[in-house]
Amino acid sequence: LCSSDGAAGLVGSLREVTIHDRHRESWQLRKGISDVGEEVDYDEELYVASNMVIWSKGSRSQASTVYKAFTVDSPILQALWCDFTVPQEKSEKADGELEKCICILQNSCINVHSMEGKDYIAALPFQVSSALLFVHNWSIFVHIYIPQEPLPTMFSMLHPLDEITPLVWKSGVFGSSRVQYVADHTLQIVFLSADPSIVMTYDTVQSLHMVWALRRVKPEEQSLVLKFPEQGGTPQHMATSSSLTAHLRSLSKGDSPGGSPFQNYSSIHSQSRSGSSPNLQSRSPTISNMAALSRSHSPALGVHSFSGVQRFNFSSSAQSPRRPSITHSPNSVSNDSFLVPEMEPIVPELCIDHLWTETVPNMREKNSQASKVFISTDLCGQKFLCFLVESQLQLRCVKFQESNDKSQLIFGSVTNIPAKDAAPVEGIDTLLVLEGSGNLVLYSGVVRVGKVFIPGLPAPSLTISNPMPRPSTPLDSVSTPSKPLNKHLGPLEESVLLSPVPELRDSSKIHDSPYVDDCTFQQLGTFIQALRDPVHNRVTLELSNNTMVRISIPEIATSELVKKCLQGVKAILPKETAVQMLVKWYNAYNAPGGPSYHSEWNLFVTCLMNMMGYNTERLCWTRNLDFEGSLSPVIAPKKARPSETGSDEDWEYLLSSDYHKNFESHPIAKALCLDPLEVSASKDDFSQSLSLDSSTLLFSHIPAIFFVLHLIYEELKLNSLMGEGLRSLVVLLVQLARDLKLEAYMDYYYRDYPALVKTSRQTCIIDQVQTGFMLHPSFFSAEPPSIFQWLSSCLKGEGVQPYPYLPGICERSKLVVLSVALYILGDESAVLNEASHYLYKITSGRSALAPSWERLNFKTSTSVSSLAEKLVLWMTSVGFTLRDLESLPFGVALPIRDAIYQCREQPASDWPEAVCLLIGRQDLSKQAWEGSLQKGKSVTESEEDEDGMNDMNEEVMSLIWSEDLRVQEVRRLLQSARPVRVNVVQMPEASDHEYIEEKENRLLQLCQRTMALPVGRGMFTLFSYHPVPTEQLPIPKLNLTGRAPPRNTTVDLNSGNIDVPPNMACWASFHNGVAAGLKIAPASQIDSAWIVYNKPKIAELANEYAGFLMALGLNGHLTKLATLNIHDYLTKGHEMTSIGLLLGVSTAKLGTMDMAITRLLSIHIPALLPPTSTELDVPHNVQVAAVVGIGLVYQGTAHRHTAEVLLAEIGRPPGPEMEYCTDRESYSLASGLALGMVCLGHGSNLIGMSDLNVPEQLYQYMVGGHRRFQAGMHREKHKSPSYQIKEGDTINVDVTCPGATLALAMIYLKTNNRSIADWLKAPDTMYLLDFVKPEFLLLRTLARCLILWDDILPNSKWVNSNVPQIIRENIISLHATELPSSEDLSLETLAQAHVYIIAGACLSLGFRFAGSENLAAFQCLYKYATDFLKCLSAPTASITGHYNLETCLSVLLLALAMVMAGSGNLKVLQLCRFMHKKTGGEMNYGFHLAHHMALGLLFLGGGRYSLSTSNSSIAALLCALYPHFPVHSTDNRYHLQALRHLYVLAAEPRLLTPVDVDSNTPCYALIEVTYKGTQWYGEVTEELMAPTLLPELHLLKQIRVKGPRYWELLIDLSKGTTHLQSILSKGGILYVKLRAGQLSYKEDPMGWRSLLAETVTHRNSEARAFKPEAISAFTSDPALFSFADYFCKPTVNMGQGKLALNSRAEFSPAVRRLERREMSETFELWQMKLVLEFFSSQSHQERMNRNPTRGLFMNSEFLPVMKCTIDNTLDQWLQAGGDVSLHSYLSGQAPEESQLSMLACFLIYHSVPTPGQLAAGGLEGSRNFSELLLKLRRLHVPVRALLRLAPLLLGNPQAMVL
Secondary structure, eight states: OOOOOTHHHHHHHHHHOOSSOOOOEEEEEEEOOOSSSOOOOOEEEEEEETTEEEEEEEOSSSOOEEEEEEEOSSOOSEEEEEEEEEOOSSOOSSOOEEEEEEEEEOSSEEEEEETTSOEEEEEOSSOOSSEEEEEOSSOEEEEEOOTTSOOOOEEEESSTTSOOEEOEEEEOTTSSOEEEEOOOTTEEEEEEETTTTEEEEEETTTTEEEEEEEEEOOHHHHHHHHHOTTOOSOSSSOOOOHHHHHHHHHHHHOOSSSSHHHHHHHHHHHHHHHHHOGGGTTSOOOHHHHHHHHHTTOSSSSGGGOOTTTTSOOSOSSOOTTGGGGTTSTTSSTTHHHHGGGOOOOOOOEEEEEEEEOOOOSSOOTTOOOSEEEEEEOTTSOEEEEEEEGGGTEEEEEEEEEOTTSSSEEEEEEEEEEOSEEEEEGGGTEEEEEOTTSOEEEEETTEEEEEBOOTTSOOTTSOTTSSSOOSSOTTTTOOSOSSOOOGGGGGGGGOOOBOOEEOSSOOTTOOSOOOOTTSOOSSTTOOEEEEEEEETTEEEEEETTSOEEEEEOOOSOOSHHHHHHHHHHHHHSOHHHHHHHHHHHHHHHTSTTOOOSTTHHHHHHHHHHHHHTOOTTTSHHHHTOOSSSSOOTTTGGGSOOSOTTOOHHHHHHHHTSHHHHHHHTSHHHHHTTOOOOOOOOOHHHHSSOEEOOTTSTTGGGHHHHHHHHHHHHHHHHTOGGGHHHHHHHHHHHHHHHHHTTOHHHHHHHHHHOHHHHTTOOOOEEOOHHHHTTSOOOTTOOSSOOOHHHHHHHHHHTOOOOOEEEOTTTSHHHHHHHHHHHHHTSOOGGGGTSSSOTTEEEOOOSSOOOOSOSOOOOOOOOSOOOSHHHHHHHHHHHTTOOHHHHHHSOHHHHHHHHHHHHHHHHSOBTTOOHHHHHHTTOHHHHHHHHOOOOOOOOOOOTTTSOOOSOTTSOHHHHHHHTOSSOHHHHHHHHHOOSSOEEOOOOOOTTSOHHHHHHHHHHHHHHHHHHHHHHHHHHHHHTTTOBOOOTTSOOOOOOOOOOEEETTTTEEEOGGGSSSOOOTTTTHHHHHHHHHHHHHTBOTTSOOOHHHHHHTOOSSGGGHHHHHHHHHHHHHTTOGGGSOHHHHHHHHHTTOHHHHHHHHHHHHHHTTTOOOHHHHHHHHTTOGGGSOTTSOOOOOOHHHHHHHHHHHHHHTTTOOOHHHHHHHHHHHTOOOOTTSTTOTTHHHHHHHHHHHHHHHTTTOTTOOTTOGGGOHHHHHHHHHHOOBOOOOOSTTTGGGSSOOSSOOOTTBOOHHHHHHHHHHHHHHHTTTOOOHHHHHHTSOOOSHHHHTTSOHHHHHHHHHHHHHHTGGGOOSSHHHHHTTSOHHHHHHOOOTTOSSOOOOSSSOHHHHHHHHHHHHHHHHHHHHHHTTTSOOHHHHHHHHHHHHHHHHHHHSTTHHHHOHHHHHHHHHHHHHHHHHHTTTTOOHHHHHHHHHHHHOOSTTOOHHHHHHHHHHHHHHTGGGGTEEEOOSHHHHHHHHHHTOSOOOSSTTOOSSSOGGGGGGGGGGEEEOEEEEEETTTTEEOOEEEEEEEOOOSSSOOOEEEEEESEEOOOGGGEEEEEEOTTTBOOEEEEOTTOSHHHHHHHHTTOEEEEOBOTTOOOTTTOTTSTTSHHHHHHHHOOOSOOOOOGGGGGGTOOOHHHHHHHHHHOOTTSOOSOOOOOOHHHHHHHHHHHHHHTTOOSSOHHHHHHHHHHHHHHSHHHHHHHHHOTTSOOSSOTTHHHHHHHHHHHHHHHHIIIIIHHHHHHHHTTSOOOGGGHHHHHHHHHHTTOOOHHHHHHTTOTTOOSHHHHHHHHHTTTOOHHHHHHHHHHHTTOOSOOOO
16 A cells, blocks of 8 residues: 555545445465464465455465454555564563464554454554554554654554554764654655564655664663654754644644634644745645544544644743744643643654665656565575665665674665566575566576566567467577576576466456466467565466466475585585576476476486586486486487487497396396396496586585585485485485595495495596696595494594584584583583584685574573483474484484483473473473363263262262272262251150151251251362353252151241241351352352352342352452442342452452452441541441451551551450440450461561550450550540440450460461460469360460470370369369269369360361371370260260360361361261261250361362461461351351351362373372471381372472382472472372383282283293283273284284384394395494494493493393394304405405495494505504504504404414404
8 A cells, every 4th residue: 555645645546536436455465374383385365455354364275265354444544464572571581472463454543353362452643544554573563644744754553552652763963863753754664574673764855765773762762752852853854843732732722613723723834834844845734634633532622631642742842932923822822731741752662773775876766666675585595675666667686684793784785687576485585577578587686597487478588479389398489598508507508497387276356367277368468567475485477467377486496305415515605606506406407397306316416417517418327317207308309319210329228227227137037037138338438538527617616515415415324214315315426536536435435335336437537737726625524524433433432523514404413413422422511502512514615604603592400410311401402303313313313212211210390391202201291281181071960969069070089089989978978958857756645746846846956967068068079160151150059858757758947836046047058158159169260240140139049149259259269350349249238248258358368468458348347447437337247257357368467557456356345335245256256366367477576566565465355354445546435335234344354365365376376485375374273273264275275285386296195284283183084984072173164174175285286287197196186086975975974064075076076187188087087977967965056067067178179188287277277167166057156157168278289190191091100208307207208109188398308200100200399399389289180101011000900910020920931922912911992902812813923022122123124134145235234333332332331330220221132142143244254255355455456246245344343444544554564463453543443353354464364253
């Protein structure tokens, strides 16, 4: 969309008006982008027409599909793709995540749609008449034209949510560099590129193109722009624009709605324009533009809010000389005062620096703006910035490159290419140019490659007399080629036309012209008009008849081998030569009707040798290279036939053809006894020697090219898939080596391919004179570099030379060399720095590269212990994968495999995913990748009614408790949705009416139990469910009816026969709601709308919803509830909802001191309101909840004001008007608990509170005394005492004691403060004992023990030590039969004190060992629990009181459940079940509540959760398990029931569930847990069978999954527990991987079916046949079972059915082949040699000594057998006449052909030096063995080889073969 300004705009708008109102359409294409970096080959198109955008994908091979379509309101100016960077808050780095978006520009806003589905609309602060969007990878650029106003014209937007900011530039025009806004509207952006980050602009005045570098603004430059605002404008004419803001203000005031602002405006404008910018005079001021500006925000009324333009800080605050001229506008100055403060200037984000300006042309073209700009790379990687100037018909190319320090770009000179249009072809680094004549020409950079011939389009240079050009043979009608022929290139040059493949899909929106099948065009006048939409290597041609054709330009090479060779040769040649070479190759390869894939290599060889000066026609092996099967038409015309009748040469040609050779060796030929025909040596083979032409392009570079090709040959050896390519390449190398007279290389190739090398013998002579012209590069070595030889030397521990390698091409060689250096030589620095001293780099002679060629970011961040780990981590960091490992030859890969094998045994738990995949531990990589298990669907709801426990994870629970049905039993005990059985026997004397009453009374008793169940159910189902956001949460109903047997009649409480307490079930349904809400896991996706959606329609369910809200707070979801809704719920005044909401919100904000929540809570606490505030009537229970809420929000903060208020509230006296008189105890307790939470664990370090005397005040509240005068602001309220309650001025201890005691316990928690603890000792005299309620003794003992945390010991001796002496001496044992009598002692008091003190001590034991499953603690508590049970039935029970004993028993049960939390212990379950059945007598609602809470704790979260003993957990548990239980279901007098649910804050996930990574099911695994040492025990290790609950993480040192069944896995907790915590919080899933030959514990509990056991049980020494049953030891996969059944029946004896590693599989055939003497290539022998050397290498021996138990990587008896076989075979050959040919080889004569391959094997296996080296070593004079030994040491010949060589070298014929 070109910019329109001035006249062009008018013409443009006229052109828009057409009679058929056709939409303006435009489109753009790009290469398809895939999700995870795999290669995709399709185009994506963005098509824009009027107000819609359509995004589609498709290619020639796959149909187009519409991916997305957008429609907007106003016409679209432009649409494009853009990736925004979302900055990451956490990291400081500039790069965040990329957000892929589409941007749509309309005239007032930009719509941005991201692929994740986010939509943004960014409003533009000005109406845009014409604008251009450009995309960069940081931001979007808007280039806006507002003529005549010195406003910024270029803007950028970094993210759709950011502001649009103006660009600034740094201009050094006036000497000092100044930073200012780009406000020059003569500059137009024509191009913007992200890599390199540059902008190209065009100056319309000077008609020049400029290039700018684009970067982020530095902070100091930002301040510069904001400090010197008056330097707006442009470098050419600095227009001070002081008047701008002024007339903008007058304009935007709009006080007279008529036209006055505009007249006003124009007069100002004419005055202010006069002095400012002379070159703007010509244009008439357009008022409408500015009017549009102001109007875009609001039409003319109250418009001072429109600060869009005013915020560009342009005006100078100083009075400028022109300022007075405006003052006649009545409202311009008066207005400054209130406009200025609200304008903060916009901070610019991006800055442009000038880089390059086009040289001034000799004659200025007015309209030479570039219509198309792109960056193109030539075939050698040089970059060009190309821009097409259509008016000149020129494509201008500027070469640019980065400076050495990468800081700036350096631009070269401009090259002009005549062109009508151009497009880059990125896929093959070329560009396509449409010449004025209509020819399509391909260029690489500025070098012309050749014309492109399109079948079916008449080439303009062809004579059009021929109406139907034959596409197949364009050669007859070619006019003279467009560049002079190079006579030395031989026949390939004539075809300069290249033939691309037309894509048969019509591109984009072609109107109803079908693609013409027969490739002729109806009218002959069609020619190519333009090129558009280049993508990768595809481009669209626009033809003159308005059709479009999409063509694709062919690749440079398709075969892997040719690509590698081209790369290597390109890297080594000077750039100009390289480009020429590539151009020639490209022309030869892509000639019309070019070669097929198979002959590509042959064509390459021919082409390359031609360019080196060979005459490929005369060289026999290249002459016979087959190009197509049939001769391709390219070469057909060249072979000048001597005569049509044929000649003798043809026969010889046939005889030497491949076909003939194949036929001779065919079995039929042998069967027919055909004699092989001897080919007479053709006359030109040896008679005349061929010489090279030294004037060709590559002649002087032959040695360099040879060396590079040799390195590629070595590189290909490291890829076992490239064997075919190796054989092709070696033929070429042998020819070159022979001609260059490189004996060492010849010998080397012979050793590698003895069979191939003997076949070709023809030499070409290179003149001595011409040899001088050859450039022998510095890196050329006389000894051939061999990667296998290098590795072998490393393994033997000999010194090694650096290995030569080509960066980017020989990557495998580099990898192997460095990994061996690291692992075998143990040099850790090998991979750390960039340039290693094990490698030296080869580059083309000129550019000496700085050594920073590549950075491996290999950080040894993880603590790496061994070399193996270092190696594996490094290999992953360079991108080495398992597939690469599989294609490495085995001998080379062995050290790497060994390292991997070592790492696989004991990996670290925090390695990245890629490393784990490389070492074959999918369990670890999956762990790094994801967390939670798929839920197994539970039984459908139709079968069983909803009891709220259906969503538990049965699979895991059945693994934890596999032996019995305890989980079903727990469900039965806790379900409250079914009617209960009311079993009453009708006595004969009872009437029917009495019987009904009796049944209902019995039901009332049972309902006490039913109502207590939901709290326990909430514990059992804790966090087990992920709700569906579209459905309401199912809340099971609380069923308070019964069924009476035998007739199963319904018993109902509402019959009116008996008195039922009012509101009996309201708290029960609250608990029911909490239980349902607590099922929701914290990780669920929940939003505010869903919470509101669950609100019930009927008022009866309000209580359940209140509980549901509290539960959401406990699992952290309530923070998502909108403040508006919270307010809504609180204003309803429903007491329960308020309680649930306040407690929920506070737990969700635990310890955050959140101000909003504090305000919310303060409204409900009179003490936190100012004294003069109106009295709010807040229900008492809501006040209690709010006070506890304050404690939670300020937990652990020791906030002074809060603590002060709460301290006073513990002793709040009753007021005069009956306020604060009921249930005072619970309020006082809540204040105490809250105070304890606020100062939790701070002990005596309460900073800044010493004047409050907290401990003393609490002590007074605890023991009583004179009431202190109330300080603080609430004095007024408490002046007059209550009229009802006469307390006098002493403290009412019965009210204040519990709160104060627990506050002390929490403040001094775990501080071991003896002095405070002594206050809490139980009284020691009878007199004092009478003063204390026995119940309070429980609290005091508990408090004392919590303070002396470290003294708690899990045995009964310690428990009894808490009982004072007076009680111990006088007390009866708990189960005595008769009572002693005593006068002065009250036995009742003593007995009660005794049981309560013991209960308190036991409860503290429960806190101390909560969630630990400590055996000693369990046994101790269990003993006391059973004692209390006996006590209840003993005759002495009446003294102590049943109620007291029941309370103590409940406390003990809770303590037991705390210790065994989550473990589901059977004994505790039995106790709970026993208590569940007791329903009569003393058993009230509270006791049932306690018992079922104990049951719930025992199965906390279905066995997935346990309790923590952190300070905040203990505080939460103190609130939840407060040992005074409610008497009936509505009793909140002593303790608010809602607080019972705070146990959730103490629960933490600690279940570790092993999951088999292959089957993705939970399984058993043995884990070993190591505890850190503490003061009570040293470091210990225990074995657990997972799935199991782990101990608290801070106690552990490490956890490991132990073998033998699963691969070991270590989680080290000494570095921090975050890794394990994240595993546990995601469901505790630990992925494990079975080893081969093992079955899981479930299928094979005793391990008798494993593979090892099988061999032991069979006891037969000989190899047994493979039994199909044995398969079951490896797998339980049915497919494999049946495979074994069919194919492995014992009838077929499979020989030795032992399974070895793939090593044996790879080597056995090789050894056999050697025995049969059929080795035609020595590749496999090298591998065996490397394997043997690895196992005998020093580094391997050391590793074995350090870790003798470690399993050998290969079977230990296999190696010696292999070694022995090879030795024997070679020695037998030596005795059977091999010594003769060995002797002739060493003396430099040619050995006989039949022996060649065995000889090569011998030479390689024994590392025999070449004859040349032997001669140089001066061995001739040696007379005895020792002399020989010394001399050969230097050549690194091993002794075993020497023993075999000695007889030959000493001339001593008898063999010394041992």
